[in-house]
Amino acid sequence: MASIAEKGGGVFEGIKLLLCENPLPPLAEAVVAAQAETPRSNYYTEPFSAPLRDFIAESVNVPPRLVHINAGSELILRQIFQRIGQRVHLLTPTYPLFPEIAGQYSETRLRPEKDFVFDLDDLLIPDGTTLVVIVNPNNPNGGVYDMSPLAGLLARHRQTYFLVDEAFIGLAGESVAHLVPKHSNLLVTRTLSKAHSLAGFRVGYAILPQDWAEDLNTHNDAYPLARPSQAAALATLQHEDKILQRAVKLRGWTEDLATQIRSLGVRAFASQTYFFLADFTPHRADDIAQRLRERGIYIKPLNDPALGSGFMRVTTALPEDNARVVLALREVL
Known part of the structure; x- marks a missing residue:
């Protein structure tokens, strides 16, 4: 696989x-925070990692009810694909998990002769597509997209969901998470494994339309993170x-x-x-x-x-x- x-x-x-x-x-602040919480690991965290969820919501400027937290973003991505990944459109090359878990997929190729640069205004989406995936910055080439065409794509393809995977947004690129409250077909996923150096703590989250966030919260563990992981995540995000x-x-x-x-x-x-x-x-x-x-x-x-x-x-x-x-x-x- x-x-x-x-x-x-x-x-x-x-x-x-x-x-x-x-x-x-990890930041020294994250290590200290995780160490401080370790002796309290006989207790669960707050349901749905509420302190971390609230901090993320405030940082992104969305209501907390639109934030879903889980033990790594891959769990979230797999569940999104299980729900709407029947016919996926990818901009390739891309994160290898996506073609693996898609029911079937079409692709727009990023060309080496153009240094893998692509204008989203030129994106053609096949009829019947259930999910379009945009990775920004893109993995594996590390380039960023101009995301200004996204609002138009969302409006023109209201029956199609758009997933923007912002796994590396802490390094470069323009986030679109703040647009989620305005568009019912926009899903944004993030991880603290990359720019934030917390891969071993397993912390991922998504900014989602309310029905999506409620669905994922309902069908996942209400206590998704270990106490040290939650503490490390909060301490890191407080030192962006x-x-x-x-x-x-x-x-x-x-x-x-x-x-x-x-x-x-x-x-x-x-x-x-x-x-x-x-x-x-x-x-x-x-x-x-x-x-x-x-x-x-x-x-x-x-x-x-x-x-x-x-x-x-x-x-x-x-x-x-x-x-x-x-x-x-x-x-x-």
Whole structure:
């Protein structure tokens, strides 16, 4: 399964670049908050993680009743697809979970010859589509969309739901979560696993029309998060200024890594996140991945037949680890 491969790594000891994990640890404030709550883990949290839900609602400027919280955004995404994922339209390449869990899907291809840039004004949606998925910033290339055409798309396709997955919105891009109260066919999902460095705490949430939020709250655990997870999430979101500062640092490391990889004759595409696509053609990405793994670096080929065998998503590590990656690539290539 693609989603399992996306998560892989397990007990691998070395530099892991395949998961889009943030190389920076959680904020110190998050660690302290989680530690403080751990002795109280014999108690449940408030129903529906109310303190966190209320804080998110205020931050996004939506009513709390439109917020659904769960143990990671993948749970939320799977349930959305179970309900309306019969005929999905994707902008590809995309997060590999989506084609895996869609009943059937059509696609609009993002083209490497256009640096994976696409104007949503040009998006054509097939008749009968139940769900359109827009990932912003997009995974795996790290580009962002101009979201200004979205309101028009929502109005023209009132019978079609639009899911905007903002997993990486803490790094770049224009959020559309504030539009949810105005559009009954707009769903927005987010995670604290990426920009906020809380992957191991498993915190995801969605901004949804009221009937959707009530449905998901009704059909999920009323206590979705462990107490340390909820505390870490609140402490992190209360220091969003530090997350933004870290995002600048991460993008700098990413561009430095991309520049060094380009110096090896590899095409590395522009990104506004901490990962980017690289085309190693005429080399095969799976061969390179295997040889890097032998050198203590875990990365995986993109395996997108439409792009060819040379493509790989590269995630920044810490600068000293990036130097090891470049050295290993120089040997391999």
